[in-house]
Amino acid sequence: MIKLYDFPMSPRARKVRIVLAEKGLQHEKVTVDITKGEQKKPEFLVINPYGKVPALQDDGVTIYESTIILEYLNDQYPNPPLLPADPGQRARARVLMHYADNPYDGAFARLVGEVLFKPKGQADQSVIANAKQELTICFEHLERELGSNDYLVGTFSLADIGYAAWAPLFGPLQVEVPTHCPRVSAWLDRLKTRPSIHAAG
Numbered sequence: 685m686i687k688l689y690d691f692p693m694s695p696r697a698r699k700v701r702i703v704l705a706e707k708g709l710q711h712e713k714v715t716v717d718i719t720k721g722e723q724k725k726p727e728f729l730v731i732n733p734y735g736k737v738p739a740l741q742d743d744g745v746t747i748y749e750s751t752i753i754l755e756y757l758n759d760q761y762p763n764p765p766l767l768p769a770d771p772g773q774r775a776r777a778r779v780l781m782h783y784a785d786n787p788y789d790g791a792f793a794r795l796v797g798e799v800l801f802k803p804k805g806q807a808d809q810s811v812i813a814n815a816k817q818e819l820t821i822c823f824e825h826l827e828r829e830l831g832s833n834d835y836l837v838g839t840f841s842l843a844d845i846g847y848a849a850w851a852p853l854f855g856p857l858q859v860e861v862p863t864h865c866p867r868v869s870a871w872l873d874r875l876k877t878r879p880s881i882h883a884a885g
């Protein structure tokens with residue numbers, strides 16, 4: 685049985701929950717309460733030495749880093765496939781996964797640090813403004829990447845998941861997709877209607 689070390693509010697764990705739902709995989713969830721520091725306990729550091737969720741155990745293997753977990757699940761449980769078969773499109777999907785994990789995730793992580801983790805009134809407004817500016821650049825890039833497609837690489841794939849996973853935090857972080865990125869808005873709305881994304885919480 686697949687075991688997911690999870691925390692409900694974690695966007696990186698949400699990525700894994702989306703893939704588990706897309707593939708209809710039975711699994712056991714173990715909640716690691718990161719608000720209580722459980723991710724830094726010695727027994728969890730044996731599972732993920734970085735002391736972060738998610739982590740996943742399956743078939744005798746322990747994996748951490750959400751994007752590597754996604755790739756593992758797609759390799760081990762190929763149906764439905766969540767990466768294109770064509771090598772060029774597959775590489776493009778991975779480029780977009782890398783983009784989700786770097787500028788996009790990085791800007792959100794800074795916003796979470798200021799808006800959600802700092803006591804009210806102590807958030808650094810310049811960090812917030814810079815992070816929102818970086819997100820605008822990300823949304824503009826995604827607007828170009830989407831073109832007229834419904835999903836980043838045509839059909840739904842792992843490439844979409846890293847972006848969808850942060851959407852529940854747009855409200856609490858007061859992030860809005862700029863009006864000059866209508867394709868991004870439509871794509872995020874489309875993603876919200878997928879049962880897997882709904883199921884992942």
Ligand SMILES: N[C@@H](CCC(=O)N[C@@H](CS)C(=O)NCC(=O)O)C(=O)O
Nearest residue numbers: 694695696718736737738749750751
């Ligand atoms: N690059 C990692 C990041 C994991 C990560 O930062 N997880 C957050 C929750 S979304 C966490 O565990 N934070 C607690 C901590 O850093 O102590 C991944 O994608 O799995």
